[in-house]
Amino acid sequence: MMQIGRYAVFEEIARGGMASVHLGRLMGQAGFSRTVAIKRLHPHLAKDPEFVTMLLDEARLVGRIQHPNVVSMLDVVATGGELAIVMEHVTGETLLSIMRRVQKQRVRVPIEIASAIMVNVLRGLDAAHDVRGENGVTLGLVHRDVTPHNVMVRRDGIALVLDFGVAKAAGRFHTTEEGKVKGKLPYMAMEQLRGLEVTRRTDIYAAGVVFWEILVGERLFTGDNEGELLERVLFSTVDPASKRRDDIPPMIDEAILRALSRKASERFATAGELAEAIEKSRAVALPSQVASWLDALAGESLAKQADRVREIDSGSRASFSELENLVASVSAGAVPVAAPAEAPQAPAKEPVAAVASVALPEQQSTEASMSAIKSLPKRERSRSWIPLLVAALVGLAIPTVWALTKGAKPPETAVAQTPGAPPLETTRPEKVAPQPSVTPTLTASSSALAEAPTASATASTVAAAPPTNRPPTGPRTGPTTAPPTPKPPAGNCVSIDANGRKVYNRECLRGQ
Incomplete structure (x- = not known):
């Protein structure tokens, strides 16, 4: 037996004036093999350009014919100064x-x-x-x-x-x-x-x-x-x-x-x-x-x-142990395997940070949290819903805490006052009664935050929350006028400002 490229060449099975045909075997990876017929030029013709060209022409022409009544051409091998064509083997x-x-x-x-x-x-x-x-x-x-x-x-x-x-x-x-x-x-x-x-x-x-x-x-x-x-x-x-x-x-x-x-x-x-x-x-x-x-x-x-x-x-034929070793090598990445092209994936998201870093209305926060949970792989959902739920509750509780504290703001989030505008009152009332106009979602958030261990922890949570779209704090370069404060509808302590956010009426919060 001799080797030509990836083909093992065995005994001669036919002979003509120009070439001989041998029984061959394609030796591939993972135990893949196939019996073939290999046509080789006679040694004294192998270096004759005329006969080499004739053999190549035969391969090119037959390779174009696809029909069950024509012997198929499979490959052309040129190695070690020898040229051979590989054909379908017919028993x-x-x-x-x-x-x-x-x-x-x-x-x-x-x-x-x-x-x-x-x-x-x-x-x-x-x-x-x-x-x-x-x-x-x-x-x-x-x-x-x-x-x-x-x-x-x-x-x-x-x-x-x-x-x-x-x-x-x-x-x-x-x-x-x-x-x-x-x-x-x-x-x-x-x-x-x-x-x-x-x-x-x-x-x-x-x-x-x-x-x-x-x-x-x-x-x-x-x-x-x-x-x-x-x-x-x-x-x-x-x-x-x-x-x-x-x-x-x-x-x-x-x-x-x-x-x-x-x-x-x-x-x-x-x-x-x-x-x-x-x-x-x-x-x-x-x-x-x-x-x-x-x-x-x-x-x-x-x-x-x-x-x-x-x-x-x-x-x-490859042994079972050889196949096992090959499978292990492929799994470990030691053997390069052509994988199907994958669609480009979006960068990995961090749902917890995304929810906790944005002050959203109650309904939007809940939808964002649920969509973030659904986007995770099934294995990670069971481990990720608790921090997402906590972050969502924190986002929901911020407006309630702000309302309960009568608009008191941390120093780093204080709103700059417009010259000539009346100062905002920040005194805390002795007691604030729950208002019937507050939505059920806010009430639930208030009760959830009532279990906080200390008031300082609540204040630090509010301070850590990202600032909402309030007027910028810093010096202004030109004359500005305070934006008109929207008037709440009669009998309602909550209104919607020009940016689509909820504004609580301070008068209602004082119990007036």
Whole structure:
């Protein structure tokens, strides 16, 4: 086993002319892992800029294709002078392996199974042909190598297209040199062999060849050498598949012959159209039926693949103690964990200080206290309601104490007298009777303060309270006139001044 980046690389599972494919394992934190397929360039090609560019192009192109019938591209790794692409791992058999097993067992692929496989392949090709770039323009991608080697039938009965290594598309960094042909001769269309422009219809031709071969169980074009093979591809007449196998429906026979037309304009316009033509024959199996047939054909090979994946999985699985340690590290902040963005929070409030430092009317003080309590977390409410209630009562009691003391004020809060205005009387009456016009809230506050231990404590509480909005004490710079004193309504000892505050009538407090 070797390591490439965060991937463990195991044995080789496939090999081509340009690269080899290995079984791999993504090793993540918290015991996360995933089986993958890692494609690596052959050592003698790993430093060739042409092949490196081709591998990067394949990753970029396939990464844009999102379809269940195309093998997904997951990552590109460049480390230690080596470049590799990471793909979805598929437990299954290549179509080439399936055809070889069928020939060895001297059986034929059921028409429904072959049709289902080809419909999947054509759907994947159709998605690849329609892939678009960043600007939303179709890239004109052409696979150019649709062969049994590059079709994988998964264990669940779904077929996938893979290996876009020689695909042609707009925006590729690597371009095919003039006169150089890429692909496999038996599956190449006329325009591809002659070095002309290739289109999606080129892939449709190759798909027709593959479909013919699955049904018949033989190669469509053969030759002792490449020259003879090329001549037969260019000039030989293609026999209908039904001539070699008499149970093939006419609709499928016609669809294959149209796909194999030597003129590109006579073929199906899209791979999707050919898939629809096959589906109309009603000879298409369900994925579950394909899976059952594949398991009967290659069950031993599929079981070995699954066992190997489980073996690798068990070796890379984190132990319970390791998970516990990781959880503890994350909780302690030792391991950086990306947390969801939180909305900005307002600065923490201090409800007690806020209530105690403001002289509010009775109702406003109570509402402010309750809202402050509700804004606290549930755990803190049970511990915070007592000081808030005491502070609220102190705020409520200040007006009552001031009324009971007949307007006596501490020295630091004395109101400056306006020149020419009559002095305010501050003498304390011998006895002040409770007035019926005082609100119930004030009466309750008075009774609460009656339990104060000493008069000095009451006076210090009043002195500590913040001054209300009274006229400023300090020298005045110009002639001023005393604000008119609002007259209380008849029979009422409390009035509201211009600032919205309660003003107690001194005459009422004297009992007059």
